[in-house]
Amino acid sequence: MALGLDSVRYYSIDIDIRNLSDYIILKSQGMTGLTSDLSWLYSIFEPHIIRNMPRQFFIVLSRKGSVGMGEFKEIPWHKQERENILKAVGVSVEYGEPIEKGEYRGTHSTVGDKEHAEMIRLYVDEGLSMNKIGEKMGRSSRVPYKHIHQT
Numbered sequence: 185m186a187l188g189l190d191s192v193r194y195y196s197i198d199i200d201i202r203n204l205s206d207y208i209i210l211k212s213q214g215m216t217g218l219t220s221d222l223s224w225l226y227s228i229f230e231p232h233i234i235r236n237m238p239r240q241f242f243i244v245l246s247r248k249g250s251v252g253m254g255e256f257k258e259i260p261w262h263k264q265e266r267e268n269i270l271k272a273v274g275v276s277v278e279y280g281e282p283i284e285k286g287e288y289r290g291t292h293s294t295v296g297d298k299e300h301a302e303m304i305r306l307y308v309d310e311g312l313s314m315n316k317i318g319e320k321m322g323r324s325s326r327v328p329y330k331h332i333h334q335t
Contacts, residue, residue, distance in 0.1 A: 194219045208245045212237040225251070268309060295323075295331060303328045 191197050202208070210222075213234050218225055225234065228251060229243065237243075244252045263269050270277065286296035295303075299321065306312045306320065307328065317328040 194222065206247050210234075210243040210245070212239070212241075229253070266308070266311075295327060300331050303331050307332050 189197055189201065194202075210218075210225075215235065217231065218234060222245075225243065225245075234243070240256050240258065242254055242256065244254060246252075263272075284297045286294045286299055303317055303321065306317045312320070314325040314329045314332075317323075318325040321328070
């Protein structure tokens with residue numbers, strides 16, 4: 185059995201877990217550097233290497249004392265940033281609630297579910313600004329901003 189934990193800080197993971205781990209993988213440490221428990225690694229690796237490792241590189245520590253440096257080669261099917269993973273794997277989400285339509289209220293129209301979804305799609309998939317989305321949908325830029333940032 186394997187357990188993978190991801191933490192920004194070394195001490196965020198309980199000491200009992202750290203001591204039982206067969207392997208610890210360290211990525212770029214940034215300006216915070218290594219904790220005092222791991223500072224001995226500076227005798228093996230230059231501090232600037234540990235601080236600025238490109239994202240594909242890592243340092244691996246074994247419970248038996250071995251130390252290594254490696255590289256994760258990106259696999260062709262790895263999800264890319266901003267990629268719509270549901271669309272890429274052919275998953276469509278259906279909701280059991282009826283679709284709400286926008287209503288005309290004299291001075292303005294409310295935004296219905298389809299229009300709301302289109303605003304989100306234009307923002308995420310096409311990377312359009314609030315102004316461009318508003319222009320494309322015949323609305324002010326405030327309307328898509330409100331719908332994209334609502335909780």
